[in-house]
Amino acid sequence: MWLGAAATAALTVALLSVRPAHAAIHHAALVIQHSSGSLITRCVAFAEEQITGLQLIERSGMQWEAQDFGSIGSAICQLDREPSTVPPGCFGSGPYWQYFHRQGGGWQNSALGASSSTLHDGDMDGWHFAAGAKQAPSNVAFAAVCAPPPAPTVTLVATATYQPTPAHTATAPGQTASIATPSPGTQALAPSVSPPAATALAATGPPTRPPPGSLGPWLLLGGAVVVLTGLGAFNLWRRRS
Amino acid sequence: MIRHPLAWSAWATAALAAAFIDRNPFLQVLLLLIVINVSIPYRGGRRIRNWRIGLALAVVPIIFSVALSRFGSHVLFTLPAIPIIGGRWTLEAAVFGASTGAALLLTVAIFGVVQITLRSAELLAILPRPFYRAGTTVALALAFAPKTVASLHSIREARQLRGQRSGWRSAPQLLLPLLLTTLEQALQYGESLDARGFGSRRRSRYRPVPWSIPDVVVSVAALLAVVAIVVIPPPPYNPYANLLPSAPTVDNLLSVLLLAIPAVITSFSRRDHATHHA
Numbered sequence: 001m002w003l004g005a006a007a008t009a010a011l012t013v014a015l016l017s018v019r020p021a022h023a024a025i026h027h028a029a030l031v032i033q034h035s036s037g038s039l040i041t042r043c044v045a046f047a048e049e050q051i052t053g054l055q056l057i058e059r060s061g062m063q064w065e066a067q068d069f070g071s072i073g074s075a076i077c078q079l080d081r082e083p084s085t086v087p088p089g090c091f092g093s094g095p096y097w098q099y100f101h102r103q104g105g106g107w108q109n110s111a112l113g114a115s116s117s118t119l120h121d122g123d124m125d126g127w128h129f130a131a132g133a134k135q136a137p138s139n140v141a142f143a144a145v146c147a148p149p150p151a152p153t154v155t156l157v158a159t160a161t162y163q164p165t166p167a168h169t170a171t172a173p174g175q176t177a178s179i180a181t182p183s184p185g186t187q188a189l190a191p192s193v194s195p196p197a198a199t200a201l202a203a204t205g206p207p208t209r210p211p212p213g214s215l216g217p218w219l220l221l222g223g224a225v226v227v228l229t230g231l232g233a234f235n236l237w238r239r240r241s
Numbered sequence: 242m243i244r245h246p247l248a249w250s251a252w253a254t255a256a257l258a259a260a261f262i263d264r265n266p267f268l269q270v271l272l273l274l275i276v277i278n279v280s281i282p283y284r285g286g287r288r289i290r291n292w293r294i295g296l297a298l299a300v301v302p303i304i305f306s307v308a309l310s311r312f313g314s315h316v317l318f319t320l321p322a323i324p325i326i327g328g329r330w331t332l333e334a335a336v337f338g339a340s341t342g343a344a345l346l347l348t349v350a351i352f353g354v355v356q357i358t359l360r361s362a363e364l365l366a367i368l369p370r371p372f373y374r375a376g377t378t379v380a381l382a383l384a385f386a387p388k389t390v391a392s393l394h395s396i397r398e399a400r401q402l403r404g405q406r407s408g409w410r411s412a413p414q415l416l417l418p419l420l421l422t423t424l425e426q427a428l429q430y431g432e433s434l435d436a437r438g439f440g441s442r443r444r445s446r447y448r449p450v451p452w453s454i455p456d457v458v459v460s461v462a463a464l465l466a467v468v469a470i471v472v473i474p475p476p477p478y479n480p481y482a483n484l485l486p487s488a489p490t491v492d493n494l495l496s497v498l499l500l501a502i503p504a505v506i507t508s509f510s511r512r513d514h515a516t517h518h519a
Contacts, residue, residue, distance in 0.1 A: 050483070103314060111312035116482045217488045221267055224498055228274045231508055235281045 026121035029102075029145035030060050033128045033137035034082055035095055043146040053099070053114035053125050066114065073113025075099075082129050100126040100136055107136035242510050243503050245456040246363045251463035252279075253355045256500050258470050260347035264478045267489045268497055269343045275497070276350045278504035283357050295349035299342035306338030307331075312481050336480035363450060377439070381430060385423075392422045455506045462502045469496030 030042040042060035057064050065078035067090040076097040077090040100107035102124035128137040308326045313333025320327045361380040368376040396418050473492045
């Protein structure tokens with residue numbers, strides 16, 4: 001009994017110490033590693049307290065196909081045109097898109113699908129198209145994707161860390177110099193690596209503030225708890241007398 | 242006063258549906274408060290013994306979840322690489338275990354209420370004809386289990402009075418008299434069933450339970466609650482994805498509050514009825 005009470009108290013304290021909500025522009029990073037090894041990184045700004053992993057991909061403007069797996073969330077079957085067609089059963093039999101979260105200095109395999117996992121300010125998601133279990137993408141620091149002082153007026157900063165094909169001249173404002181030269185195969189597979197920021201904004205809309213929570217449910221809950229406690233005390237008193 | 246076994250069955254079904262479907266901690270706390278309130282007026286002679294089991298059931302999932310699950314971003318502490326339990330112990334895993342434990346605690350509490358408000362004989366009387374034989378057998382078996390435990394205790398006491406040890410080694414000396422006593426009791430049960438005409442074609446109904454207005458009110462409210470709980474499911478709460486639970490919606494709160502009607506009715510009825518079931 002004391003163990004239960006102690007556990008309850010510890011959980012209450014821990015729950016109360018979770019960081020409070022505050023309104024600001026948040027940033028989350030997205031790292032995509034193709035089977036060829038080429039890295040694509042994106043920094044996504046959002047006004048909400050948190051977004052899902054799928055929203056991160058959506059707002060980055062990358063092409064994707066997903067399949068819903070119920071409460072676990074949706075799996076990504078095709079990302080940035082790799083593989084060229086969606087395999088049967090989403091995963092196929094060979095390599096598939098593996099999902100990771102950045103924790104501490106490393107990648108941790110995600111327990112949930114992209115639509116169920118959440119990202120807060122400063123979080124980073126990694127996707128790696130590889131065969132075999134737990135093939136983490138290359139190590140990328142959050143600061144390398146999202147520049148430390150984010151420009152307040154830019155709501156979506158797209159950065160590509162490799163040079164796109166000449167046919168697709170990039171117009172993203174945050175474009176950085178190339179690090180790795182991609183193989184032609186990757187370029188053929190991934191023709192839409194850097195969409196213009198304006199297109200991405202038009203598709204997803206500017207980040208909006210979440211609606212403020214209403215007071216009604218809390219009043220009802222509080223009133224019910226007070227009435228029920230009073231009723232219980234009254235019944236106990238009536239049994240005693 | 243709620244007397245009809247069908248009304249209690251409907252209430253218990255609705256409460257179990259709420260306990261299994263709602264994983265929102267606010268709704269769980271509210272439901273626990275409701276179940277305690279419903280049970281208070283009926284807690285006359287029979288003592289509730291299984292609250293310790295309920296608490297143990299609530300704590301065990303926390304321990305299992307926090308020790309075995311490695312998911313979540315709020316790390317409590319990191320254990321060295323011990324097999325199975327080594328690694329990062331996360332707050333998310335503890336909260337998920339607590340959520341499961343609360344559902345188990347609620348289940349035990351609801352069955353505790355059913356145990357003190359429903360008599361197996363009354364439940365048996367309303368069973369439809371095809372289930373009557375099977376129901377009688379189950380009711381007899383349920384009545385038999387505590388008697389067997391009681392006779393085991395008396396045999397052990399008798400051995401202790403004679404100065405014999407009662408550890409694990411004395412199990413064969415305990416089991417043989419227990420078997421004989423149980424067989425004797427079973428024969429007595431059979432004879433009494435025979436004397437009451439069990440097994441003949443006709444089935445008489447002794448003192449049928451009438452439907453009172455509170456019974457009808459509670460049954461209708463329970464049916465409404467079941468429909469509301471199933472049709473308007475609460476927003477999914479997954480501690481691994483989102484540690485802080487969202488506020489319960491007014492619809493969910495109202496559907497759970499429908500289950501508090503037995504507590505309100507019994508609070509405003511006269512007291513001499515309240516001791517009827519005790």
